[in-house]
Amino acid sequence: MQRYVENKTPNTMYVGNSSIPPGEGRMVEVADVISQPEALPHVPSVDELVAELLKGTVAKVSEALAGLTHEALDRAELLERDGANRTTLLAAIGAEKLQRSNAALEAQAQADRAEQLALAVTDLNAAQAALDAEGDTDKHPALEAAVAEARARVAALSDPAA
Incomplete structure (x- = not known):
């Protein structure tokens, strides 16, 4: 199934066979469940x-x-x-x-x-x-x-x- 996936992270995101640069979105072929990258743990300053x-x-x-x-x-x-x-x-x-x-x-x-x-x-x-x-x-x-x-x-x- 195709879905629009937007990358709101500061790093390039890989979904299926596509890479999505930071701040952009693309229609990609995905499974029924999209796994979003896990947020990095907060490292205190x-x-x-x-x-x-x-x-x-x-x-x-x-x-x-x-x-x-x-x-x-x-x-x-x-x-x-x-x-x-x-x-x-x-x-x-x-x-x-x-x-x-x-x-x-x-x-x-x-x-x-x-x-x-x-x-x-x-x-x-x-x-x-x-x-x-x-x-x-x-x-x-x-x-x-x-x-x-x-x-x-x-x-x-x-x-x-x-």
Whole structure:
């Protein structure tokens, strides 16, 4: 039997041997029962998820802040300012952002320190090799000073308290 089928979905629809582009309709040969494509399940947006979270108490929301993405944390702050504007919760969001920033800075500082230590060890090895190649160390105070300076740099960068 022929029927007029209109595609109201955003995707191309296939009915029988025909394809129907989005927003168009066609007369197609179909069985007595037309199976419409099932609607995709609703996937909540970040705003919807954050808005649902913000319905909770300050204590419950504060506990969940650490598990939020940076985007969700920013949205939570914005939605809270526009909504209930609970100062305690806004302070907790600010503290979480500050903690994340500090963690990122500390990680970068550790990476920089490790890189500087590797360069210092390379410099120490080069200075020691140059001194060893000269033989008599009493006649080469500049090379001895370079080795001492390189050792001091390695020691300073190796000290975890520094």
